[in-house]
Amino acid sequence: MDPLITVVSAPDLAELDRLGVTEWPIWSCEPSSFPWSYGERETCLLLEGDVTVTPDGGEPVRFGSGDLVTFAAGLSCHWQVHQSVRKHYRFG
Numbered sequence: 503m504d505p506l507i508t509v510v511s512a513p514d515l516a517e518l519d520r521l522g523v524t525e526w527p528i529w530s531c532e533p534s535s536f537p538w539s540y541g542e543r544e545t546c547l548l549l550e551g552d553v554t555v556t557p558d559g560g561e562p563v564r565f566g567s568g569d570l571v572t573f574a575a576g577l578s579c580h581w582q583v584h585q586s587v588r589k590h591y592r593f594g
Contacts, residue, residue: 506574507555507563513547513570523547523570526590533583540577542593545570551587556580 518524528549552566558578565571566585573579 506557506560506577506579508572509563509565510570511565512568518547518570521545521592523590523592526592528588529591530586530588531583532586535580535582537578537580539579540573540575543575544573544591544593546573546589546591547571549588549590550585551583551589552585553587554582554584556582 526547529546531551547570548565548567550567552564554562554564555573556562556579558580560579
């Protein structure tokens with residue numbers, strides 16, 4: 503089974519270029535806490551922030567600025583935004 507959340511710290515710049523990350527939209531969020539569900543896979547690159555995401559019934563995953571994160575389709579979880587987030591993101 504693929505992990506529900508994968509985090510790559512200090513991703514390879516060539517890989518980020520290949521993915522076209524700088525062309526993706528940007529989402530931002532102030533410190534907060536909220537439930538979230540993913541209808542499709544999301545890949546994101548955090549430009550700023552510190553977050554803990556806890557899958558329903560799973561272990562918390564903490565990530566932050568500079569991390570490339572992938573969330574599996576069908577994931578239901580809880581977001582805890584510790585420091586304001588800005589991220590590039592892509593669904594699908």
